[in-house]
Amino acid sequence: MSDEPQAIFFDLDGTILDWQSGMERTWLAACEEHCEGSYAPAELHEAIRARRTWFWDDPERARTGRMNLDEVSREIVRRAFADSGLQNRDLAHRIANDYRRQRIEAIAPYAGAVEALAAIRARGTPMALLTNGEAATQRRSVDRYDLAQYFDCILIEGEFGVGKPDERVFRHALAAVSGRPETTWMIGDNLAVDIAPAVGMGMHGVWVDAAGDGLPEDTPVRPDRIVRAISELV
Numbered sequence: 001m002s003d004e005p006q007a008i009f010f011d012l013d014g015t016i017l018d019w020q021s022g023m024e025r026t027w028l029a030a031c032e033e034h035c036e037g038s039y040a041p042a043e044l045h046e047a048i049r050a051r052r053t054w055f056w057d058d059p060e061r062a063r064t065g066r067m068n069l070d071e072v073s074r075e076i077v078r079r080a081f082a083d084s085g086l087q088n089r090d091l092a093h094r095i096a097n098d099y100r101r102q103r104i105e106a107i108a109p110y111a112g113a114v115e116a117l118a119a120i121r122a123r124g125t126p127m128a129l130l131t132n133g134e135a136a137t138q139r140r141s142v143d144r145y146d147l148a149q150y151f152d153c154i155l156i157e158g159e160f161g162v163g164k165p166d167e168r169v170f171r172h173a174l175a176a177v178s179g180r181p182e183t184t185w186m187i188g189d190n191l192a193v194d195i196a197p198a199v200g201m202g203m204h205g206v207w208v209d210a211a212g213d214g215l216p217e218d219t220p221v222r223p224d225r226i227v228r229a230i231s232e233l234v
Contacts, residue, residue: 005204007179008120009170010151011188012131015208015230016113017141022106024049030099039086044095047080054079067134067158073100109145110210112231117150119234126177128153130170130186132163132193152177164190165197187230191221199223206233 013019027048031041055076056062065072073096081092120127129151131138135158142148142156153176157163160172174184181202188194188208195205199221207215207223208230215226227233 003183005125005185006183007126007128007174007177007185009128009130009173009184009186009198009203010117010230011164011190011194011208012129012138012141012147013107013133014189014210015187015194016109016117016147017107017145018110018210019103019107020210023103026102026106027099030095030102033098034091034095038088038091039084044080044084044086047083048076051076051080051083063163066132066163069134069137070097070100073097104140107141110229110231112229114145114147116229116231116234117147121150126152126179128155128173128177130155130164130173130188130194132157134158164188164193167197167201170198170201170203187233191215191219191223195223196221 010016024045028041028045031039031044031048035041055065055072074093077092077096077099078089081087081089086092117127127150129142129147131154133156135156138156138158142154148154153173155169155173157169160169162168164170170186173179174181185204185206186194186198187206189210191207195207199205204225205221205223206225206227208228209215209226210228212228215221215223
């Protein structure tokens, strides 16, 4: 990137908070915990994985589903049960609820993430937090780690009414920090939702590739910079 940013926008999950590490272990643990000999946990876990992919690959399902992740998890397990020839709805819900409880407890900031936010804040750079998802869930994460102190503007999809990649989210944040697209950075882990719309509006896109897998070969999105963690920015 060329110049120092005059404003920085951050995504939350997958950028500041690590929501993916341990996900598969948690699903498998929930399957094992409630098995009682009625199914093979590893096979059910694979069925759940397949149904998760099916659910989130549809943009409209994803848009409505992220407003109620508890119910999405229950639906995914119900469908995985049906795929596996299982019919115990209550058991499916117990597995899903156990998974959600464990995931909420496990979500935490990436190493160095909060320190990076504090360092940027200390420079006086205006910052905004732009996160999709249901209001109570996302506010709980913000409050749990006292993140509001670092941001001049926090836009949560469930509160604002629309989410990324809708340009209204970015335009509202720009107005809130008196920023201009060409001097603003957008930092996020989702190429389609975070980076593509920001770059399309003239902002600098910083893609967080936590896994270090590199850009997918078929993506048309070209971020201005790729980092493994936001701590690299300071």
